[in-house]
Amino acid sequence: xxxxxxxxxxxxxxxxxxxxxxxxxxxxxxxxxxxxxxxxxxxxxxxxxxxxxxxxxxxxxxxxxxxxxxxxxxxxxxxxxxxxxxxxxxxxxxxxxxxxxxxxxxxxxxxxxxxxxxxxxxxxxxxxxxxxxxxxxxxxxxxxxxxxxxxxxxxxxxxxxxxxxxxxxxxxxxxxxxxxxxxxxxxxxxxxxxxxxxxxxxxxxxxxxxxxxxxxxxxxxxxxxxxxxxxxxxxxxxxxxxxxxxxxxxxxxxxxxxxxxxxxx
Amino acid sequence: xxxxxxxxxxxxxxxxxxxxxxxxxxxxxxxxxxxxxxxxxxxxxxxxxxxxxxxxxxxxxxxxxxxxxxxxxxxxxxxxxxxxxxxxxxxxxxxxxxxxxxxxxxxxxxxxxxxxxxxxxxxxxxxxxxxx
Numbered sequence: 001x002x003x004x005x006x007x008x009x010x011x012x013x014x015x016x017x018x019x020x021x022x023x024x025x026x027x028x029x030x031x032x033x034x035x036x037x038x039x040x041x042x043x044x045x046x047x048x049x050x051x052x053x054x055x056x057x058x059x060x061x062x063x064x065x066x067x068x069x070x071x072x073x074x075x076x077x078x079x080x081x082x083x084x085x086x087x088x089x090x091x092x093x094x095x096x097x098x099x100x101x102x103x104x105x106x107x108x109x110x111x112x113x114x115x116x117x118x119x120x121x122x123x124x125x126x127x128x129x130x131x132x133x134x135x136x137x138x139x140x141x142x143x144x145x146x147x148x149x150x151x152x153x154x155x156x157x158x159x160x161x162x163x164x165x166x167x168x169x170x171x172x173x174x175x176x177x178x179x180x181x182x183x184x185x186x187x188x189x190x191x192x193x194x195x196x197x198x199x200x201x202x203x204x205x206x207x208x209x210x211x212x213x214x215x216x217x218x219x220x221x222x223x224x225x226x227x228x229x230x231x232x233x234x235x236x237x238x239x240x241x242x243x244x245x246x247x248x249x250x251x252x253x254x255x256x257x258x259x260x261x262x263x264x265x
Numbered sequence: 266x267x268x269x270x271x272x273x274x275x276x277x278x279x280x281x282x283x284x285x286x287x288x289x290x291x292x293x294x295x296x297x298x299x300x301x302x303x304x305x306x307x308x309x310x311x312x313x314x315x316x317x318x319x320x321x322x323x324x325x326x327x328x329x330x331x332x333x334x335x336x337x338x339x340x341x342x343x344x345x346x347x348x349x350x351x352x353x354x355x356x357x358x359x360x361x362x363x364x365x366x367x368x369x370x371x372x373x374x375x376x377x378x379x380x381x382x383x384x385x386x387x388x389x390x391x392x393x394x395x396x397x
Contacts, residue, residue, distance in 0.1 A: 102379045106377065108356065110286070110375075113289060114286045117281065133281065133282035133283070137282045137375060223353055224354070
């Protein structure tokens with residue numbers, strides 16, 4: 001018999017089996033505890049997964065809602081941009097209309113002032129002065145001459161001028177195409193070279209009394225800063241053509257009446 | 266509550282036609298208009314009426330627009346009053362002279378209604394801005 005055999009033989013087999021059984025039981029208990037922990041962990045992870053899924057769904061819903069909101073806002077923005085374009089267009093149209101109305105007002109104001117000034121006095125000198133003022137202030141010329149037909153010979157005589165020296169007055173183009181056209185056709189006539197000088201005036205305006213030409217307004221040049229004739233100028237020319245002669249005629253009649261009254265008294 | 270005082274504008278021109286035209290244009294706006302027919306009357310009315318703005322023609326008898334402008338700038342009562350010169354000559358030196366003498370702006374004859382109204386409004390707005 002060996003020592004080892006003797007040793008094993010020395011142990012109590014029941015005690016050994018009991019110890020192994022206890023250890024096994026302890027191990028199994030630990031395994032069960034661990035299993036229980038894992039089960040809990042699994043359950044909590046499942047709960048967390050569910051929560052996250054719900055959260056994800058909720059977030060997706062929110063994203064969807066936000067996208068819808070964004071779409072609505074985009075639509076609203078587009079609508080507002082469209083409305084703004086309409087308002088801008090409308091604003092532009094109003095602005096253009098305002099400018100047109102202002103321009104029309106300006107034309108009417110000019111015509112009213114010219115007409116009023118021509119007929120506001122029976123004194124011949126004041127009518128001539130008003131005529132000059134109209135050409136300076138409303139037409140915009142400081143180089144012009146006024147001619148009237150003499151009662152006897154019917155020749156055109158100088159009755160007023162502005163900004164023209166005697167040499168220019170002597171050269172003034174009553175024989176120019178514009179002047180001839182104005183007198184013969186009784187219509188406003190524009191010169192060939194847009195104000196070339198006294199012998200080739202810019203514009204000739206006949207002074208009309210019924211179907212007779214009783215005088216001529218010769219505008220040699222416009223003021224330097226005025227670029228050219230505008231529609232308003234032609235309106236003024238037509239007004240001068242028809243009203244200047246009448247104003248001068250009326251002032252002439254008034255003068256004769258005054259002279260007659262003075263002579264008789 | 267006191268009513269808002271209308272802005273007063275002194276129109277200076279020896280031409281009745283020009284004065285009438287200016288009045289026609291500006292009377293559509295809420296302004297009180299006062300007129301003077303020559304330079305001396307302009308200075309006298311500027312002191313008496315104390316206008317908010319003066320529309321001043323350049324070519325006038327007795328005292329021309331430049332002289333009037335210079336005189337207005339020498340006096341405490343009218344030193345700051347905006348002056349718009351009305352000139353038939355829009356050349357640079359003419360305009361330059363006006364600005365050197367203290368005018369605020371200028372318009373050329375024949376007067377364009379919209380331009381005049383715009384410049385008058387601007388000058389009066391600047392005046393309000395400088396006082397506030």
